[in-house]
Amino acid sequence: MEKGKGLARRWAVEFAENSYSSSPVDVPDPMGFSRSSSDPDDASASRQKKEAEAAWKAQKAWEVAQAPVKNLLMMGFMMWMAGSTVHLFSIGITFSALWQPISALQGVGKVFEPYKDPRVDTLAPKLLFIALNLAGLVLGIWKLNTLGLLPTHASDWVSSLPPASEVEYAGGGLPVH
Numbered sequence: 001m002e003k004g005k006g007l008a009r010r011w012a013v014e015f016a017e018n019s020y021s022s023s024p025v026d027v028p029d030p031m032g033f034s035r036s037s038s039d040p041d042d043a044s045a046s047r048q049k050k051e052a053e054a055a056w057k058a059q060k061a062w063e064v065a066q067a068p069v070k071n072l073l074m075m076g077f078m079m080w081m082a083g084s085t086v087h088l089f090s091i092g093i094t095f096s097a098l099w100q101p102i103s104a105l106q107g108v109g110k111v112f113e114p115y116k117d118p119r120v121d122t123l124a125p126k127l128l129f130i131a132l133n134l135a136g137l138v139l140g141i142w143k144l145n146t147l148g149l150l151p152t153h154a155s156d157w158v159s160s161l162p163p164a165s166e167v168e169y170a171g172g173g174l175p176v177h
Helices: 040-066 068-082 088-106 123-147 154-160
Strands: none
Touching: 040 123, 068 088, 068 123, 088 123
């Protein structure tokens, strides 16, 4: 016998309404569930959920604001290990210490974008983030100074000074025409 011919289907779905089928009205609600739409507990639960979300966003904003402290400590240690002589490694570490805070300061808005909420004040975390990155920038500038790469002495500007005027004058003798 060919497959599927002569045999009744074992599984079938009938879409005709049967008298024994239950309608959604006949099914009782689970325990603790009510169909009323204006439940006062829902409003308070929703408010509590929004407050919890705002508290979570505020906490995460402070964590992000304090993240540059780890970078400061790591960069300080790396600059200390690089030494105070001018060579490729110390210059690379120093310029990395300068570049990271500059790029972080350029993206302050993007960093705190996920935590933007009317109930969350992100001004104080942003100010802390900016202050810590400025401290990292100052650390990099200090390292440039210790390497002698900043022009801080008068001898660093000798090439831009005008030549000294002659102060010698000879007098007397016979005039030459």
